[in-house]
Amino acid sequence: MNQTETSVKIVLDRWDASIKNLDALLNNLSDATLLREIVPGKNRGIYLIGHLIAVHDDMLRLLDMGEKQYPELFEPFIKTPDNVNTPMPSITDLRKMVNEQSVYLKQKFDKLSANDWYEKHTAVTTEEFNSEPHRNKLNIIVTRTSHLQYHLGQLQLLK
Template identity: 65%
Template sequence: MTTTSTFVKMVFDRWNATLNNFDTLLNDLSDETLQKEVAPGKNRGIYLLGHLIAVHDDMLKLLNMGEKLYPELYEPFLNSPDKTTTQIPSIADLRIFWNSQCAILKQKCDSLQADEWFKKHTAVNAEDFAKEPHRNKLNIIITRTTHLTYHTGQLRLLK
């Protein structure tokens, strides 16, 4: 195994473990529980789930793997605070979206070779990437792993 392959494997081992931890927690939380705030005056579980789907949807574009699957989630879950819009999908639909999105993202990620993860993502131009090569596709996975871990911790407060 090359050093490049080793680094990619290390990152994806953590990414997949974080996804598994989130899925286990999500499966343990009832729809009723996901309607609750994680703390008084804070986001509800349903909002955090929708937010994570919207953020992971952006990954498809950032990684140059295709268009968003659920662009309708941008406004209520990324551009608006919780409880400011009533136009959100049901928890049942969000659970389906999450599972579908994870499967598609995994399939697309698995199709890339190790060296492709060190190429630029779509939010950086070639000139900036030449100066800052750490702004690569693998770094998107690292930052999204941290993001998912943070919100998993918030949802754990609902247990």
């Protein structure tokens, strides 16, 4: 394994472990628990789950892997702050979406070679990428893993 392959493996292993941690945590939190606010006046667990799905869904576009699976989640979980009056899918549906999305993303990720991960993502122009080659597909996974870890920490507070 060369240095490029090793670097990609490190990043993707951390992503995979974070997704497994999310799955394990969701399996240990009841639907009633996910309806609670993390702390008074802050997001509820259900909102954070929908938010993570919507953010991860956008990775498909950023990584040039196709269209979003759940575009209907953008409005309630990205554009709109958490509000009990905002219509959103059930926790059962969100749990199913998280599982399906994890499998789907893994299939897409597994198709890329180590070198493919160092190509530009779709939110950067060719000119920008030429001067900032770190703005690549692998960097999207790094930032989304950090984002996932942040919200996993919040969800832990519901235990």
